[in-house]
Amino acid sequence: MEVRLASSRGFCFGVEDAVQIDEEAVHERGPGRVVALGPIIHNPQMVEKLEREGLDQTGELGAIDPADQAVLIRSHGARPETYEQARARGLAVVDATCVLVKRAQEAVQRLYEEGYHVVMIGDPNHPEVRGVIGYAPNVTVIDEGCDLEAALPYRERLGIVAQTTHSPEHVAQMIARILVRPYKEVKIINTLCLEVTRRQEAALALCDEVDVMFVLGGMKSANTRELVRLCRQKGMTTYHLETWDQFEPRMVENKSVAGLTAGASTPEWIISDFARRLETI
């Protein structure tokens, strides 16, 4: 069948940087001597590849040996306490935090210092969000299903940031819901990743040309899930898969053109492998 690729897809510079920082550190220090506090990106295949190359991604700060090992902060970033604890234990820190996540962390700190009650639009269980909200006390995290009346203070000065991988439309609609309530002042720092936004726009544009969409990426990857959500919201039959292994022929029954895109942590080899195989069907 015919396969069309989204014009913007896959690895963003934040993920590319994180992988490169990791590979350099492992090359320099040797296998097993760089320990990440969890998977450094949300793509199991890439995580496995890095693991094979010598990165330990199951670390806990207390178990890392300062004499022999360095701690790697993954692309999603970490709370300030993590850096402090690493420093207190005398650990070398390799920081692979995405520059845009760093910018969100700084925005939260600045808004708090300016006297705003800080609000983050995002998934409270996502590591990026758990890290970013560590940069100010009492940040309120809100997402789609949230009861804003109960969650937000009344007639306040609110400082708002969003999880970097959310879509501008989603953030705009969440803020519109905030603005119909009483407030004194709202200051929004744009923390959205333009690369993610471009992938979302490209995926939506591709929906107009195809009969079915495949979105490749980790099941926990927030930006991949947002791509899936947006395509489905547009009424497109959309499958979220990690690799070709999960493909089933019924998915393309009676379809002639398939669209293909991938989240920001999906390596190009997974995408091209999938495209090549789908074309032979």
Place this chain on the structure above:
Amino acid sequence: MEVRLASSRGFCFGVEDAVQIDEEAVHERGPGRVVALGPIIHNPQMVEKLEREGLDQTGELGAIDPADQAVLIRSHGARPETYEQARARGLAVVDATCVLVKRAQEAVQRLYEEGYHVVMIGDPNHPEVRGVIGYAPNVTVIDEGCDLEAALPYRERLGIVAQTTHSPEHVAQMIARILVRPYKEVKIINTLCLEVTRRQEAALALCDEVDVMFVLGGMKSANTRELVRLCRQKGMTTYHLETWDQFEPRMVENKSVAGLTAGASTPEWIISDFARRLETI
């Protein structure tokens, strides 16, 4: 027929204050010696009453006699240049600007001083808006039909205020449209009048109980027109009238319960007169 009044309606404290400031000034200085630069509120019947009591509302700054007359700034406020010109001509100034309009003027000035590109959501022809945007250079005024791509600067720090009489829903939706475009930062100062918001909520609540709505107020009154727009948006048959003189029996044909509300510059005697007559139908 049965007539139900909106729980919140008519004169707001800004209009009450403006009328009182005028009446005191006319009492003190004498009829013809207080000159407003246009109708002091947007209600023709009230304007006429104040005219009869001795307020001149057809004034031009250059024609007022400093030896004998004072200039009255109406509830909608005025640009800083108006105050400067009055001072330069040695005129006494009686300031009846609504405190909330003053707050909007100060917000515009502060946002500009903080380095924001100032945006005002409002009707560019309304005297409040024409006055408020005088407090910073190059304020962009946007309203419903506006092409935001053309009107707003790209990836900027935007400081936003709104015409005091707009509804929170309208402002939230305009800002949502701004937020789906690229921007660095958006700071919103809430300049909405809570009394106007309460009248809007009361009118919408009343829509659920009645067969037809009457909204009393000047044809040029922005907050009255917003009440009409909101009720119609809810699917309610709604008439915007100034007084009982414009009532026609066909308006209540086959209707048994009428709702009645009024804009913030509509005096209570117009409302109660209308209610009394409608009840006898």
